[in-house]
């Protein structure tokens with residue numbers, strides 16, 4: 001069990017999900033997890049009564065060793081805290097390490113990306129430490145972000161903009177694949193409700209299996225090598241515009257992520 005953690009914007013979609021996941025993980029004791037917002041409201045989930053809720057982000061900083069920033073990029077400049085002596089982790093899209101130092105009033109900043117899957121401890125939360133972050137700050141980022149899913153240190157901020165596109169939205173682009181498969185089933189005459197159940201179950205099973213089994217490329221190659229019905233379809237995908245379309249879609253989302261926080 002670690003020390004106190006505070007989430008500024010902890011009443012929001014992502015901040016609340018991180019709070020829920022952190023409580024479920026057990027790395028923070030009841031009463032040691034704070035959330036703040038301008039309205040002084042907390043997130044709503046079963047067990048949220050264990051949180052300390054405040055409308056004063058400076059009081060949160062005073063009480064917490066580790067501070068997570070999770071407010072919309074447009075209001076990040078209004079946070080106005082002085083967090084010297086604290087580990088500061090931001091999960092805000094597009095807010096650079098350079099800006100974070102000004103917003104948080106400390107050099108000890110770490111920029112990360114996460115997703116609301118944190119509530120189920122299923123987020124992917126890569127992070128990039130600023131030059132002023134200590135070894136302890138880096139270890140704390142790995143501990144806190146690892147408690148709500150998987151995490152990796154990445155070498156530069158640009159990769160966080162990539163992950164803002166790839167893993168920030170959940171189910172994101174995976175939902176687009178599922179919707180295309182469902183549309184095919186409905187076009188073939190399968191009842192929409194049945195198609196919906198079938199595709200959801202497929203993606204549920206695929207997610208569980210891919211989390212632990214063969215890599216995505218190995219899984220595709222195994223099915224091609226098996227040379228059955230799936231291979232017939234995968235060959236069409238490989239020779240067609242699918243990979244180029246996904247590449248273009250993620251590139252567009254990445255370019256949009258690069259623009260956040262600039263305006």
Ligand SMILES: NC(=O)c1ccc[n+]([C@@H]2O[C@H](COP(=O)([O-])OP(=O)(O)OC[C@H]3O[C@@H](n4cnc5c(N)ncnc54)[C@H](OP(=O)(O)O)[C@@H]3O)[C@@H](O)[C@H]2O)c1
Nearest residue numbers: 009012013014037038039070071072073075078079092093
């Ligand atoms: N949601 C996602 O799927 C997702 C995924 C990846 C990254 N993110 C990032 O996570 C951050 C939060 O996104 P979100 O979707 O959780 O937003 P959200 O649902 O709007 O929640 C943000 C909360 O922050 C509070 N807030 C706003 N300005 C504040 C300030 N100056 N000081 C204290 N609290 C403030 C707001 O409550 P009050 O109005 O009461 O202050 C609001 O409830 C964003 O930077 C976003 O880029 C989100």
